Amino acid sequence: RIANIFQFVAYYFTKNASPQKWFFITLAVLGFFHVTLTSQKAGISGDEFIQHEYGRVIANYHLNKLGMEMPIDTLALKGQKMNTLAKEYPNIGKDIATIEDPDKLMHLYGSSFDTFNSLLIHWFDIENYMEFRHFWNAVFGWLIFLFVALIARRLTNGSWIWASVAFILVYFTPRIFGEALNNPKDIPFALGYVMSLYYAMKVFRSFPHYRTWDLAGLAFGIALGISIRIGGLLFIGITGVYMGLKYIESIGFKQFIGFKWKGLQGWAVAFLATSIIAYLLGVYVWPYGWDKPIDNPMNALSAFTDFQVSLRQLFEGVLYDSDKLPPYYLSKYIIITLPIGILLGITIYVITTFIKRKSFTTEEFLVFFAAVFPIFYIYYQGSSVYGGLRHILFTLPSFVLLGTLGYYKLAQWLPKPTISGPALAILPALLPISFVLKNQNLSYMYFNETIGGIEGAYGNYELDYYLASLKPSSDYLANEVLSKNPDKEYKIVSYGMDQVKYYLRNYPNAKVGFTRFDDRSEKTWDYAVFYNAYMDQHRLQNGYYPPIGTVFAPEVDGKAVGCVVKRPSNFDFDGVQALLKENDNDECVALLKDYLKIDSTSSEVLFFMANAYANKRMDDSALYFAQKSHHVFKENSRTLFLTYQIHMRNNRTKEAIATMDSYINSRPKDPDGYIMKGQAQLYSKDYYSAIATVTKAIAYNPFDERIYSIGTQCYQFLKDNSNTQLWYKAAMLKQAKTQEEQGQSIQSIRTIYQSATGEELDLEKYFR
Secondary structure: OHHHHHHHHHHHHHOOOOHHHHHHHHHHHHHHHHHHHHHOOOOOOOOHHHHHHHHHHHHHHHHHHOOOOOOOOHHHHHHOOOHHHHHHHHHHHHHHHHOOOOOOOHHHEOOHHHHHHHHHHHHOOOOOHHHHHHHHHHHHHHHHHHHHHHHHHHHOOOOHHHHHHHHHHHHOOHHHHHHHOOOOOHHHHHHHHHHHHHHHHHHHHOOOOOOHHHHHHHHHHHHHHHHHEHHHHHHHHHHHHHHHHHHHHHHOHHHHHOOOOOOHHHHHHHHHHHHHHHHHHHHHOOHHHHHOOOHHHHHHHHHHHOOOOOOEEEEOOEEEEHHHOOOOHHHHHHHHHOOHHHHHHHHHHHHHHHHOHHHOOHHHHHHHHHHHHHHHHHHHHOOOOOOOOHHHHHHHHHHHHHHHHHHHHHHOOOOOOOOHHHHHHHHHHHHHHHHHHHOHHHHHHOOOHHHOHHHHHEOOEOOOOOOOOHHHHHHHHHHHHHOOOOOOOEEEEEOOHHHHHHHOOOOOOEEEEEOOHHHHHHOOOOEEEEEOOOOOHHHHHOOOOOOOOEEEOOEEOOEEOEEEEEOOOOHHHHHHHHHHOOOOHHHHHHHHHHHHHHOOOOHHHHHHHHHHHHHOOOHHHHHHHHHHHHHHOOOOHHHHHHHHHHHHHOOOHHHHHHHHHHHHHHOOOOHHHHHHHHHHHHHOOOHHHHHHHHHHHHOOOOOOHHHHHHHHHHHHHOOOHHHHHHHHHHHOOOOOOOHHHHHHHHHHHHHHHHHHHOOOOOHHHHOO
16 A cells, blocks of 8 residues: 555656646645635525534434434424424434435435534534535535546546646636535535546446556445435446447447457446445435335435425526426526536537547547436426526536537647647636636626626526525624624524524624515514525516615625615514504504605515505505505515405406416416416306316315315306216315215315326325
């Protein structure tokens, strides 16, 4: 081993020293210090607290094997909505790591990165644990940059210059750099992917001649991916494709199609042994997976394939439910978020490779396949994606490699010796380099020049979906408010309460609570801190965000991605409370009128004004303020529901239906829209339309009795006795007094559900 170490030092630092190599080493070292230091000022991402707590659960499971224990805070588990785990901990202790988490589905993740951090934080009693996690996150990110460079070197005949070019290009890909600071799921997963590509090249490029260390590296890369999420099995598949092609290349295509597969056993044994070892290593650190090492990982794989999380996502100026995004969502994001220079390099690569097809190598195919196949697979499976490129972040290094290869191939056509090839690659990278250096901790929001950068993306695409802007906003409060008035207590509210509470943990005069942006008038607070994710286009592009009272707004290229709001007045809170708690409509109107003199653009306040007037039966005034509320925030559901109710009590069913059409257009998965529209159609005696409308709601909530009540009335008016009885029994589920009546109701619901959707009703989904 000592001899190997000396051999390593000699190879990399003495005998084979060259200016190009030293330049690369210097670049890599500078990159390491830059990214790790930058990570210490990075914001806490949206999932980090839940991952931290679940990492502690798994760490405690493993510590118990050593006769040690880590205290588990069940209140913290409840705070992160892992209620089942919190409930079961007093009963089964460490083994909660092996059971399903039906609340947040954390059992589906191996969470090895979080476990690793939790163990170190526990052993070394780290106080600033989020900064510690970010340091290691950045280390993993830096390793991605390093392995990309080393792959580029292998693809460019050992060139350290092109390795340096690849390092610069991937390092200053803003979406990768920004996520490297604080993304504990996708960055470690991406590292496993890149490592598996690198070591697969090393193992199978010269097979059967290989080093055991390279096989170990391949196994570790695959295991790392699996230990983060079971989708790491993809690494085995891609490695297998590459191995198969290299085997065919080694024996010749004619030999292969002639079934003269000489030496296949050695290749197969190496691949299968590495894959099995990697699988077992990856699953071992994942208690739920290791508890049933075949069944549970396969259950997790199935769950991820059909994972249907529904989050509101701004895409092309429209707020979508994430499982209803257009099928080209990912491909569009690649085009508008990869740096222009990378896209140009990929274009050059495709053209030059087509012209010189014989120069196309199996290693290039591996990189190309690793870039595009996962995206096609996600599209084919119809899996739910959101958060921009988060779910395919692991493919981005491969795209950078293709771009680098494009410039490298172009350089082969230029006069030699020349540095024009690397210069051509670096020149367009000056734009993203400038962006990263200017917006380091917010750089993951990058959009390229194809849509006009951040300015063109603002209001059309999600920017701060990972809550990064809460950090500079909290720093502003700490430096400009809390530290300057240490004896004064401040109530601070935020949609990212956990993050803000952590940032301000050293300020006892900060009392941090929770509120959503559109519920802020119903809470007491002095300052509010918001980020701009899930915000609609209209408010972002028409001056309604940041709101009145904003004293600080972190910006990216001049666009506000968050805000700190100082409460302009308490009239809004007092007015809302007069309505909600005292039922005093006149006092509510008087107070909110005073508030609207200060801030006339609060959709929430305008809604409560409309509500108070509606209670007073002053429907014209109520509709006036409801329309103003709707103008500011066109998707304000409370405003639309109130408008619907006013139209209904004035027998304006046509207007009520139009109001619900507007709501359904923005919230197509909410059964309330269909139910309320169906109710209006029932009142207007359009029975067939009412049935068709409420039937659409069944797919989203098959046990809502209002659906079947409307259907029963419609069929009754149509004198369809058979369907009247069927729908009536379905409507009586909650009123069932015997088990037989309940069974009849459920059977009726199942019959109607199958007729409406063409699928069997999965009762376990609703009666776990």
